[in-house]
Amino acid sequence: MPRFNSTAIARAEYNPQTAVLQIWFVESDGPYDYFGVPRHIYDGLCNARSKGRYYNDHIRDQYGNR
Template sequence: MPSTSISKTEYDPASRVLSVWFVASGKHYEFEGVPPETVAAFRDAFAKGRFFNDHIRNHFSYRLVPTSGVNQRRRQ
């Protein structure tokens, strides 16, 4: 998934949580209630940043995942 704005994504279909890491800020956000069809279209999109802005940002509840320099995972 080459993108100049998004460095990594992960998706948990059971909880419908999409995790997105951003290149410039290094921040990691989790978006809740994202349908698998949206995630598939996001991964297939030519312009990941544009798709994110048009179809994910401001469309789903989200939270900033705090980091402490160590890769943290959300506990369920």
């Protein structure tokens, strides 16, 4: 499970069998689950220079969450 050096996102985990992305935010308890997320979105988050910006542009309001 990657941990990030980010002011917004502490870590993320992805299950390719269920397409569930779990995100732990720096300033809140977690995880938050995002459903139906393609693998390339998770890979993009891991490789993004700004995790928070990538989250806002590609994940937030794009996938169902809990």
